[in-house]
Amino acid sequence: MKKHLLFLGAPGAGKGTQAALLSQNNSYLHLSTGELLRKEIKMNTMLGIQVKDIMDKGQLVSDELVLEIVKNNLDKDNKGWILDGYPRNLSQANSLNDVLVEINQPLEIVFYLDIPEEVLINRLLIRGRKDDNEDTIRTRLKIYKKTTEPLIDYFKNLSLLEYINADRDLNTISTDIKQKMA
Ligand code: B4P
Numbered sequence: 001m002k003k004h005l006l007f008l009g010a011p012g013a014g015k016g017t018q019a020a021l022l023s024q025n026n027s028y029l030h031l032s033t034g035e036l037l038r039k040e041i042k043m044n045t046m047l048g049i050q051v052k053d054i055m056d057k058g059q060l061v062s063d064e065l066v067l068e069i070v071k072n073n074l075d076k077d078n079k080g081w082i083l084d085g086y087p088r089n090l091s092q093a094n095s096l097n098d099v100l101v102e103i104n105q106p107l108e109i110v111f112y113l114d115i116p117e118e119v120l121i122n123r124l125l126i127r128g129r130k131d132d133n134e135d136t137i138r139t140r141l142k143i144y145k146k147t148t149e150p151l152i153d154y155f156k157n158l159s160l161l162e163y164i165n166a167d168r169d170l171n172t173i174s175t176d177i178k179q180k181m182a
């Protein structure tokens with residue numbers, strides 16, 4: 001059973017949803033950079049104040065800040081971990097690689113949640129989080145295509161990528177993921 005996993009996909013593809021389901025079942029650490037940043041905003045910390053406007057606009061927080069969060073939260077003695085929303089560009093992928101080499105916990109599998117754009121826009125509009133309005137969603141998708149999508153080939157070249165059709169119901173997707181990580 002694989003225990004060092006990563007979820008890749010557009011905003012609204014279901015990364016957070018599937019990562020949460022999997023971490024409940026396996027007691028793996030679920031490390032969502034988006035969730036951790038939202039917590040900082042809620043607690044009104046220095047970091048939260050720094051990132052609030054950036055996130056509200058749907059832009060990416062700086063690589064340095066996110067790397068710090070990832071390093072602080074990757075539990076080095078855990079049973080396993082699931083990265084959700086990190087890395088989001090090639091520079092973050094390289095930094096992650098350095099951290100994983102250092103802790104000797106190589107990534108074992110990357111699930112790419114594949115989904116048509118119209119479906120995810122609808123999902124996000126229904127969810128209605130602060131950054132889920134039409135303008136911000138367009139910005140997030142544009143950034144995703146330009147900076148995050150190249151990671152699909154990056155992980156494919158490392159033979160780590162598994163395609164998941166994410167335009168299905170939650171449980172079907174979850175079963176598919178569990179079979180692929182066995
Ligand atoms: P995230 O929190 O990662 O948000 P997201 O990409 O929009 O995806 P999320 O995980 O929330 O949604 P999901 O697909 O699970 O990032 C938010 C912001 O944080 C970024 O814009 C950026 O500013 C910042 N940030 C985070 N990481 C960063 C990084 N590494 N570098 C720089 N900045 C960073 O689900 C969406 C909705 O679909 C949910 O309502 C869910 O219920 C629904 N859904 C899921 N699966 C479904 C299914 N199968 N069927 C029907 N509905 C489904």
